Amino acid sequence: MRIYKAKNYEDMSRKAANIISAQVIMKPDCVLGLATGSTPLGAYRNLVEWYEKGDLDFSEVVTVNLDEYKGLTRENPQSYYYFMNENLFSKVNIDKDRTFLPDGTEPDSNTACLKYNKILKGVGAPDLQLLGLGHNGHIGFNEPAEHFSTETHCITLSEQTIKANARFFENEEEVPRQAYTMGIKTIMSARMILLVVSGEAKADIVKTAFYGPITPQVPASILQLHPNVVLVADEAALSKW
Ligand code: F6R
Numbered sequence: 001m002r003i004y005k006a007k008n009y010e011d012m013s014r015k016a017a018n019i020i021s022a023q024v025i026m027k028p029d030c031v032l033g034l035a036t037g038s039t040p041l042g043a044y045r046n047l048v049e050w051y052e053k054g055d056l057d058f059s060e061v062v063t064v065n066l067d068e069y070k071g072l073t074r075e076n077p078q079s080y081y082y083f084m085n086e087n088l089f090s091k092v093n094i095d096k097d098r099t100f101l102p103d104g105t106e107p108d109s110n111t112a113c114l115k116y117n118k119i120l121k122g123v124g125a126p127d128l129q130l131l132g133l134g135h136n137g138h139i140g141f142n143e144p145a146e147h148f149s150t151e152t153h154c155i156t157l158s159e160q161t162i163k164a165n166a167r168f169f170e171n172e173e174e175v176p177r178q179a180y181t182m183g184i185k186t187i188m189s190a191r192m193i194l195l196v197v198s199g200e201a202k203a204d205i206v207k208t209a210f211y212g213p214i215t216p217q218v219p220a221s222i223l224q225l226h227p228n229v230v231l232v233a234d235e236a237a238l239s240k241w
Contacts, residue, residue: 001210001229005238009198012234013042016130016196019230020047021056023128023192029060033129033187034088035140036065036080039196040130044087051092058094062123065101066131066140067181070112070154072104078169079104102152102180109154112180116152120186129190133197136160137205137218141181144217149183184222193226197233203240206233 006012020043023030034040050056065080072079081101089099100119106112131139136158142149143158156178157165166172187193197206209220210231216222223229 001224001231003238004230004232006232006234008234008236009042012196012198012232013040014046016040016043016194016232017046017050019194019232020128020130021050024056024058024061027127028057029062030127031062031064031123031125033126033182033190034063034065034084035130035132036067036083037132039132039198041087043130043196047088048091056092058092060098061094062098063089063094063100064120064123064126064182065099066187067179068102068104069176070104070109070178070180071107071176074104078174102182104180109178109180113152113154116180116182120152120182126190128192128194129187131187131193131195131220133195133202133206133209133220134161135164135201135205137209137220139184139187139195139220139223141179142184142187142219144219146216148185148216148219148222149181150185151183152180152186153183155179155181184219188222188226190226191228193223193229195220195223195229195231195233197231197237199234200236200239202233202237206231206237207240 004015068080074081102116141155162175169175214221
């Protein structure tokens with residue numbers, strides 16, 4: 001594992017964006033696994049800026065996102081499709097037909113998951129998978145569980161995740177209780193994992209994930225077994241390291 005210690009959120013974002021842009025430059029038709037949430041926002045802003053400067057070309061890039069809330073349409077401002085479109089897709093020259101997320105509007109979980117698995121198999125393993133880290137150690141929406149998940153599945157969000165994500169909604173009641181998420185096996189199939197972590201509130205969990213036992217109770221702990229993990233975290237997140 002390589003660790004890049006950033007001074008602050010901006011520095012973390014720039015370092016992460018540099019790694020993503022290196023991937024796009026070295027392999028213009030790469031598959032990028034993408035994440036939503038507040039942590040990657042700064043990295044996306046940098047990528048957009050560098051694209052506008054003419055330094056980056058996304059025309060051949062394929063993207064697969066980690067997850068989507070069950071029940072939300074693409075037009076819903078809280079959906080992850082909307083997030084990706086607002087923060088990246090609509091601002092760069094990516095071909096929208098090459099951007100994939102689970103279909104939140106598919107009410108049948110089995111159908112939604114099979115459909116997304118088929119897409120993931122079709123595009124192949126991500127060259128780079130960007131991940132954020134949940135306060136309970138979740139990656140994607142893979143919540144603490146009895147065993148590690150494999151492929152795309154429907155998950156019931158934990159109380160802690162509902163509370164953490166309520167900040168994006170009018171109130172806690174509005175947070176969907178279920179989501180479709182890429183499974184751990186698929187995440188682990190990525191050639192490179194780029195984990196971004198920021199802030200003191202994540203200091204305990206980032207330490208637990210990498211120094212604690214590998215257990216499905218801390219889903220991110222599985223990353224200890226991945227041969228090519230890059231952790232980009234700011235000083236606050238690494239304060240207990
Ligand atoms: C988002 C995702 C989640 C977030 C995690 C951290 O697509 O899959 O695992 O990465 O909840 O979220 P933030 O960055 O908002 O702290």
